[in-house]
Amino acid sequence: MEAMEAISAVLPGLSASATGDPGSVIPGGQLIGSLIASIGLDPSLFVKIGVTLTIVASLFGFLSNAWEGITQISKFFSDNLVSSATIRSTDEAYVYMMRWLYNHHISTDSRLFGVTCRKNQMNPNYRQHTRWYGQEPSDEPETDGIGIMEDDLGPKLKYTAAPGFYHFFYKRRLVLMQRKLKDDYYGFEEPDVDLTLFTFGRSPVTLREILEEARKEYLMEQRSSTLIHTTVASYPPTWSLGHPRPSRNLDSVIMKESDKEKLLKDMKEYLLPNAKKWYHKHGLPYRRGYLFYGLPGAGKTSLTLALASELCLPIYVLSLASSTMADDVLLGLFATLPKKCIILLEDIDSAGIDRQSFGGSGLYTTIASKSDEDDDEEEEEEIRKREEKKKLAALKQGSSVSLSGLLNAIDGISSHEGRILIMTTNYRELLDKALIRPGRVDMEIKFGNADIEILEGLFKAVYADENDLPNFIRTKEKLSKAELKEKYLEKIERLAQEFGSRIPSDKFTPAEVQGFLLSHKSDPEDALDGLDDWLKSRLQEIDIQEQSEQKAKERLERATERKIKELQKKKRDRIKSERKEIEDEEKEEKERKEKKEKDEKEKKEKEEKEEKEKKEREEKENNEKETKLGENNTTETKLTNGISELKEKVQMNMVNGVVDPVSSAE
Numbered sequence: 041m042e043a044m045e046a047i048s049a050v051l052p053g054l055s056a057s058a059t060g061d062p063g064s065v066i067p068g069g070q071l072i073g074s075l076i077a078s079i080g081l082d083p084s085l086f087v088k089i090g091v092t093l094t095i096v097a098s099l100f101g102f103l104s105n106a107w108e109g110i111t112q113i114s115k116f117f118s119d120n121l122v123s124s125a126t127i128r129s130t131d132e133a134y135v136y137m138m139r140w141l142y143n144h145h146i147s148t149d150s151r152l153f154g155v156t157c158r159k160n161q162m163n164p165n166y167r168q169h170t171r172w173y174g175q176e177p178s179d180e181p182e183t184d185g186i187g188i189m190e191d192d193l194g195p196k197l198k199y200t201a202a203p204g205f206y207h208f209f210y211k212r213r214l215v216l217m218q219r220k221l222k223d224d225y226y227g228f229e230e231p232d233v234d235l236t237l238f239t240f241g242r243s244p245v246t247l248r249e250i251l252e253e254a255r256k257e258y259l260m261e262q263r264s265s266t267l268i269h270t271t272v273a274s275y276p277p278t279w280s281l282g283h284p285r286p287s288r289n290l291d292s293v294i295m296k297e298s299d300k301e302k303l304l305k306d307m308k309e310y311l312l313p314n315a316k317k318w319y320h321k322h323g324l325p326y327r328r329g330y331l332f333y334g335l336p337g338a339g340k341t342s343l344t345l346a347l348a349s350e351l352c353l354p355i356y357v358l359s360l361a362s363s364t365m366a367d368d369v370l371l372g373l374f375a376t377l378p379k380k381c382i383i384l385l386e387d388i389d390s391a392g393i394d395r396q397s398f399g400g401s402g403l404y405t406t407i408a409s410k411s412d413e414d415d416d417e418e419e420e421e422e423i424r425k426r427e428e429k430k431k432l433a434a435l436k437q438g439s440s441v442s443l444s445g446l447l448n449a450i451d452g453i454s455s456h457e458g459r460i461l462i463m464t465t466n467y468r469e470l471l472d473k474a475l476i477r478p479g480r481v482d483m484e485i486k487f488g489n490a491d492i493e494i495l496e497g498l499f500k501a502v503y504a505d506e507n508d509l510p511n512f513i514r515t516k517e518k519l520s521k522a523e524l525k526e527k528y529l530e531k532i533e534r535l536a537q538e539f540g541s542r543i544p545s546d547k548f549t550p551a552e553v554q555g556f557l558l559s560h561k562s563d564p565e566d567a568l569d570g571l572d573d574w575l576k577s578r579l580q581e582i583d584i585q586e587q588s589e590q591k592a593k594e595r596l597e598r599a600t601e602r603k604i605k606e607l608q609k610k611k612r613d614r615i616k617s618e619r620k621e622i623e624d625e626e627k628e629e630k631e632r633k634e635k636k637e638k639d640e641k642e643k644k645e646k647e648e649k650e651e652k653e654k655k656e657r658e659e660k661e662n663n664e665k666e667t668k669l670g671e672n673n674t675t676e677t678k679l680t681n682g683i684s685e686l687k688e689k690v691q692m693n694m695v696n697g698v699v700d701p702v703s704s705a706e
């Protein structure tokens with residue numbers, strides 16, 4: 041009964057039916073009521089569920105409206121009352137900011153943090169540059185601004201703020217920071233991150249101050265390093281900043297002092313503030329070019345790096361031997377160079393190799409265009425050069441940069457003024473003259489094997505480090521630090537001279553000698569002790585190498601000789617066959633002429649004969665005619681005479697009356 045009352049409270053129609061009230065509002069209510077009653081459920085449960093659902097629904101509605109309201113308010117705030125700056129991790133400014141955050145201990149000590157021991161974790165773009173010259177990245181500050189330190193066990197962990205919201209105070213102002221992964225990051229590639237800074241208020245001044253401070257701090261730090269830009273293998277290739285390399289002291293490059301001084305003076309003069317005006321006044325493009333040529337490992341790249349450090353210029357490195365390099369790419373890269381920089385063009389001999397090897401234009405066109413009458417010697421020399429070039433081309437992966445493409449890039453319209461161009465090559469003799477003519481190359485520096493001066497210099501460069509006073513000077517005297525240093529330097533000077541005198545001059549590259557010294561870097565005397573063994577083994581190696589090179593050279597010479605002979609034979613055969621052709625032609629011509637003359641003669645004779653015959657025939661005919669005429673005349677005369685006789689006879693007969701006049705006449 042109680043149940044029925046409850047039901048009737050919730051479902052009046054249903055209860056009405058149940059009680060047999062004909063005024064039931066819900067059809068079937070009676071049936072549902074009796075079903076609920078029959079399974080013994082308390083209908084008030086439904087009431088409670090219904091009420092709860094209603095409350096939850098209302099709460100959701102309220103919350104969603106409240107969220108909407110909050111979103112609107114926050115949007116209003118961010119649109120009107122908040123300033124923000126967003127930096128992508130692919131941008132250089134990101135590096136400045138991350139370094140700044142690291143320096144100021146912001147985000148690295150946050151509760152949520154990312155951890156890695158890998159280098160350059162956050163920036164895939166920059167990571168590519170660590171492959172510069174095949175070297176492993178050093179422990180210099182990385183692109184996400186955090187230096188990796190190593191302990192004895194290996195790289196230490198580094199901490200970065202995880203994606204999310206952080207806050208910090210800058211000049212007593214609250215700054216919010218959000219690190220957010222790019223939306224299209226799927227987890228299997230390196231994450232690209234957006235860093236956004238917010239300040240309250242409509243003025244962006246605080247944010248700009250932070251960014252400017254970060255930029256200054258970063259660039260000041262970089263002053264002690266050289267910024268090296270390389271190309272990224274994207275399409276089209278673009279410049280990208282690699283991780284900075286520690287500045288290289290010019291003194292650490294051992295070469296002829298006079299060359300070094302001359303070069304530095306020239307570059308400094310070129311970079312003087314009024315130099316540009318001077319160039320323009322004299323109608324010259326404001327550019328300067330240098331060629332460093334010679335053996336590999338003799339210091340060309342080292343000198344470039346040291347010059348960049350000395351002159352505080354960034355370096356832009358381009359390798360023409362790279363297979364991705366092409367004329368249009370080169371032009372594009374030159375066009376985007378900054379106003380003052382060093383552009384280092386490596387392996388310039390590889391420009392145009394393909395073209396020359398396959399005889400498009402250039403050297404081989406020149407050969408081809410030479411007439412056959414040229415000196416054999418000259419031709420042999422050209423063939424030799426060609427063989428060498430082919431060999432070289434085979435050694436290198438073909439670059440598709442043509443000579444004209446390179447020249448265009450160097451001093452074409454799109455080439456910026458103000459830059460210093462340094463070209464390096466191991467094969468100066470293979471360069472096109474156009475490439476190294478004055479105006480493109482204003483100064484050349486040759487790098488060769490180490491002579492005695494360089495050997496001593498290399499020794500001193502490794503051991504005479506004033507900051508690194510050695511422990512190998514053992515003396516019982518009590519010496520001050522300065523005295524100890526002097527003594528040490530004196531000793532190094534002596535050892536350097538000994539070192540220089542014991543190594544054959546011009547036999548080893550500076551890189552080789554440096555390699556040996558570095559294997560004894562903690563003790564100069566140790567280096568001298570090990571020198572004989574090293575020299576013996578190296579000289580043996582060099583001997584073997586020279587022998588095999590000699591053999592290869594001889595093989596090449598023999599092959600070249602054979603080729604030259606073949607070509608000469610071909611040439612002789614060709615000349616011979618041409619000569620024969622000419623002779624045959626001349627003979628044919630002569631025969632033709634003779635035949636013609638003969639034919640003409642014969643024809644003439646024939647004509648003459650015919651003429652003669654004709655004449656004779658005519659004469660004969662005439663004669664015959666005349667004879668006939670004579671005969672006719674005789675006959676006529678005879679006839680006339682006969683007729684006269686006959687007439688006379690007839691007349692006589694008539695007179696005599698004997699004959700008929702007609703038959704007598706017949």
Ligand SMILES: Nc1ncnc2c1ncn2[C@@H]1O[C@H](COP(=O)(O)OP(=O)(O)OP(=O)(O)O)[C@@H](O)[C@H]1O
Pocket residue numbers: 292293294295335336337338339340341342343465466487550551552554
């Ligand atoms: N003249 C030098 N003075 C000091 N170090 C040198 C010198 N030459 C070579 N080295 C050392 O040898 C190594 C190779 O030198 P570097 O790369 O400058 O040679 P390179 O002439 O540019 O060679 P490549 O033609 O192969 O590019 C470097 O580690 C460098 O420090």
